[in-house]
Amino acid sequence: MKSSMPSFGKALQKALQLDLFSDIFGTPRAKPDSRPPEQSGETRSTRPSNPEPETHAPEQKSTRPRRRILLKDYVLDYELLRSKRRSIGFLINDQGLRITAPRWVTLADIEQAIHEKQGWIRKKLAERHERIQKRLEPEMRWVDGARIQYLGREISLRSAGNSVRGTYFDADHGELHLQLPALASEEQFKDRVQSWLQQEAKRVFTERLPLFAEKLQVRYQSMSLSAAKTRWGSCTSEGKIRLNWRLIHFSPLIIDYVIAHELAHLREMNHSPRFWATVQSVFPEMEIARQQLRQQSNADMPQF
Ligand SMILES: [Zn+2]
Numbered sequence: 001m002k003s004s005m006p007s008f009g010k011a012l013q014k015a016l017q018l019d020l021f022s023d024i025f026g027t028p029r030a031k032p033d034s035r036p037p038e039q040s041g042e043t044r045s046t047r048p049s050n051p052e053p054e055t056h057a058p059e060q061k062s063t064r065p066r067r068r069i070l071l072k073d074y075v076l077d078y079e080l081l082r083s084k085r086r087s088i089g090f091l092i093n094d095q096g097l098r099i100t101a102p103r104w105v106t107l108a109d110i111e112q113a114i115h116e117k118q119g120w121i122r123k124k125l126a127e128r129h130e131r132i133q134k135r136l137e138p139e140m141r142w143v144d145g146a147r148i149q150y151l152g153r154e155i156s157l158r159s160a161g162n163s164v165r166g167t168y169f170d171a172d173h174g175e176l177h178l179q180l181p182a183l184a185s186e187e188q189f190k191d192r193v194q195s196w197l198q199q200e201a202k203r204v205f206t207e208r209l210p211l212f213a214e215k216l217q218v219r220y221q222s223m224s225l226s227a228a229k230t231r232w233g234s235c236t237s238e239g240k241i242r243l244n245w246r247l248i249h250f251s252p253l254i255i256d257y258v259i260a261h262e263l264a265h266l267r268e269m270n271h272s273p274r275f276w277a278t279v280q281s282v283f284p285e286m287e288i289a290r291q292q293l294r295q296q297s298n299a300d301m302p303q304f
Contacts (some may be wrong), residue, residue, distance in 0.1 A: 149250070221241075
């Protein structure tokens, strides 16, 4: 789970959140981003000392063994270096967290310092992770002829000037025609595409939810779209379903799986074997869909 997500209070704990990187795949929570963020920090030393500024280390692959610590709901891997410095230093680079500590500081002290500094660490790791993702993403150009994924299929975006009213999808040719002024900016182009996708997401989810609710014999109270960065969906015990509009990029199989998954939480508010059996009972292709979602979550998606 990314640290940018709000942490849940007691009341929300029952409201299970479907986490892109863990529960939707039914796998135990993996280790956190192993090649996260940047910047350096200082923390208190167990001895009075003058804080030494940490320098930005060259970003090279380290062969040193990594240590692991369990924080509240998070497994943190880090590299520990011993040095002659007088305080514990924290550095975030592409490989993750590196801690430099004086030789006389015990591991218990270091772990204590990590606990105290965890807010900063998680924030910086998340920021670094996002920057790495951005670097990997080719810049999307929002122009006539650009291509995006819609329901698991690649479609072309066409700037139609005034020859169409509003937005028209030509399913036969896989073309989305957008009514745009002649000198529309890429921003306007992008906004038009995004609102069409969100409208489609709402339409498709609203069509599919009742089908699975009936199969599962559950009632949901409401459905709303979310734009969460790391979650595909969530469901509260009161039956409030939230689904990420970006699911509209994926195949109907994946969309149905996420819908079945969330609704199944109204029968089992957990990820127990009984929960997975419940999903499977109404959605036999569960395993294939989960695998596809895992692969495609990593694929390039246009960033809105
Ligand atoms: Zn779940």
